[in-house]
């Protein structure tokens with residue numbers, strides 16, 4: 195390497211950060227392994243699979259047994275004959291999706307008890323009705339055929355990955371930069387630096403850039419794993435995802451710098467960071483779409499640093515849009531990065 | 546002759562309740578090429594003063610000029626030419642000695658090579674060890690090396706030897722003497738009187754944020770009017786108790802004081818005073834349990850000025 199470039203304070207400060215980081219196995223674990231565990235756990239928990247079985251309770255009556263025999267022809271049903279009280283209880287706690295009650299007065303009339311707000315319940319009702327109707331002689335008037343569509347890109351895991359990338363950039367940038375700075379302040383190392391001709395802007399830029407150096411492999415690992423394990427694909431260009439990752443990393447490193455610019459203890463900086471991050475964890479759409487919040491809150495939510503980042507990542511990765519479609523998001527992301535960095539330069543204290 | 550450090554009526558008040566007046570009007574003139582010691586007990590204001598001079602703290606009032614420049618305006622010019630070692634800095638544990646010095650070297654436009662700095666503090670063998678794996682004395686030497694790597698004209702060292710064993714202290718003294726022999730100026734703070742006597746051309750004795758005395762160690766000791774000390778203890782059984790200033794009226798004694806059981810006489814000529822002391826004790830029928838004589842030290846100067854020892858804890862609340 196060119197010696198004079200290697201001896202530039204900016205390069206040296208970054209190099210020192212990188213060495214310190216890779217020599218700290220526990221930090222490497224938290225940065226790289228933790229997001230993976232998160233993807234695997236959430237991916238498994240929310241994997242979208244076809245409904246395999248439906249619990250249907252048949253209320254005790256003289257015809258209960260014959261209903262059971264009719265329904266047993268469909269293997270998806272898990273059937274059980276219960277008393278009225280027991281069946282109601284099971285429906286209420288979600289152990290049963292549906293209760294079938296035979297009308298004792300006429301032998302071919304049924305009543306369904308179910309909760310229409312539960313998708314499983316509604317499904318069970320329709321499936322049960324189908325079987326019972328056919329058994330009673332209903333003939334389908336037109337022929338239909340089923341063809342299963344499970345496009346990659348439309349599953350929950352596909353929705354989740356851009357959210358997790360955003361969350362990783364936020365957490366990594368803020369904790370990584372914020373904690374490192376406050377730790378150096380506590381160790382009086384910042385005060386020692388103040389006694390040298392080193393420039394504040396070099397120091398802050400180095401803290402930001404070294405964070406980006408750690409973040410990029412983190413995101414690559416996340417993308418590769420989600421693809422191998424869950425077949426999550428990127429519908430858009432990788433260059434654009436890369437650009438968003440770099441800008442997002444820059445944005446949150448800037449916020450981390452600002453949060454840590456004066457804090458003197460780790461408790462103070464953690465408190466501040468949580469204060470800043472909690473609204474974004476909730477509202478910026480990591481786990482579900484921010485559209486679910488009231489209209490009144492939308493302008494505010496859209497201005498949070500994380501919302502445009504995740505929004506743009508989803509548009510690129512799920513819909514494959516190009517640069518121009520995410521212009522406004524890029525402006526907000528860049529704006530946060532530039533403004534927080536400029537503010538941090540002004541408010542930063544060495545001691 | 547230009548001054549390396551000039552300050553006049555320097556004051557520092559730490560806000561708080563109650564506010565602390567850490568420095569209350571300090572005047573200093575340190576010449577180029579001199580090793581200047583700041584001595585004083587805990588809380589005397591040594592660190593506060595040196596940090597103002599290093600440009601790390603803003604004074605509440607008074608101006609400090611370093612190497613002919615004022616801190617307001619010419620900060621970077623000064624920083625290029627000074628090297629500092631703080632009382633407490635923990636360098637990054639997972640960087641090696643060489644990596645640490647390379648980092649610090651990159652901050653300066655001109656300086657010596659990191660390897661040369663390591664050589665000056667005799668840590669060649671540890672160049673590739675992580676800071677974490679160094680002893681206290683070795684860490685302190687790395688801290689001094691970070692101060693040397695920018696090839697400074699002026700070195701600020703805040704208690705560089707506190708907590709070190711005698712061997713490590715002597716090694717650090719060697720580094721300081723070397724730096725000075727090449728024409729460098731040093732401002733060093735310490736609790737250790739022997740260190741100041743040995744290293745410093747002049748010392749300022751601080752207490753409660755003020756300078757009590759400022760001169761060469763020899764002149765300060767001479768100022769006692771007595772460069773010998775006689776320490777003695779007597780067997781004080783029963784009601785017998787000597788006054789605190791016992792012996793002060795003996796001929797040739799310039800002052801007397803007492804700490805617990807130990808009586809101390811400030812004398813110029815021990816061979817004249819000792820026989821007189823012995824006969825006086827005999828008259829009073831007191832039995833001597835110990836008697837030693839020694840050269841007066843800066844510690845005695847401090848005791849004489851304040852009535853306290855340097856390592857006395859002040860507020861025992």
Ligand SMILES: Nc1ncnc2c1ncn2[C@@H]1O[C@H](COP(=O)(O)OP(=O)(O)OP(=O)(O)O)[C@@H](O)[C@H]1O
Pocket residue numbers: 559560561565566567585586587588589590591592593594632
């Ligand atoms: N940041 C601060 N805020 C408030 N008071 C302070 C601060 N730093 C120092 N002080 C007070 O100022 C006084 C002088 O402190 P200073 O650190 O200058 O003493 P010192 O001579 O270096 O002592 P030591 O030998 O223990 O290092 C002390 O009473 C101390 O409690």
Ligand SMILES: [Mg+2]
Pocket residue numbers: 591592593632703704
């Ligand atoms: Mg101190």
